[in-house]
Amino acid sequence: MEMETVYDLGAKMIEALGKEKVSSGDVIAIDKASGKITKLGRSFSRWRDFDAMGPQVKFVQCPDGELQKRKEGFLALFTGDTSEIRAEVREQIDTKVAEWREEGKAEIVPGVLFIDES
Numbered sequence: 001m002e003m004e005t006v007y008d009l010g011a012k013m014i015e016a017l018g019k020e021k022v023s024s025g026d027v028i029a030i031d032k033a034s035g036k037i038t039k040l041g042r043s044f045s046r047w048r049d050f051d052a053m054g055p056q057v058k059f060v061q062c063p064d065g066e067l068q069k070r071k072e073g074f075l076a077l078f079t080g081d082t083s084e085i086r087a088e089v090r091e092q093i094d095t096k097v098a099e100w101r102e103e104g105k106a107e108i109v110p111g112v113l114f115i116d117e118s
Helices: 011-019 044-049 087-103
Strands: 026-030 037-043
C-alpha cells in the first residue's frame, strides 16, 4: 500500500532539500526539531526509472507503518562531579534499563529528572 502526503514547505526546508539534491524517489529523514534533512538512499521501487546509476547510489526499502516517528534522546545535566559513575557501570545500567523496557518492566518518560543532594 503506497502512502502519499502533501506538506507545505517553508523556504528553509526547500533550500535544505536542494542542498541534499533530493529528487523524486529518494528516501529521506527529517529531524523535526532542527529541520536537518538526511538522504537515506533511493527507493527500490524507483530502480527501473533510471538507465544508469553510479556505485554511490544506495537503494533502501521504503519505511513501513507510521512515518512520523519520535526519537528518544537523553540529556544529562550535572552541577557537580560526575566521576563517581565509571563508563562500564553506566553501560551496565543502560543495558539493564534497555532489558527492562523490552520486558515491559520499565518505561522511559520524556522530561527532566532532578535529584537534590540534600
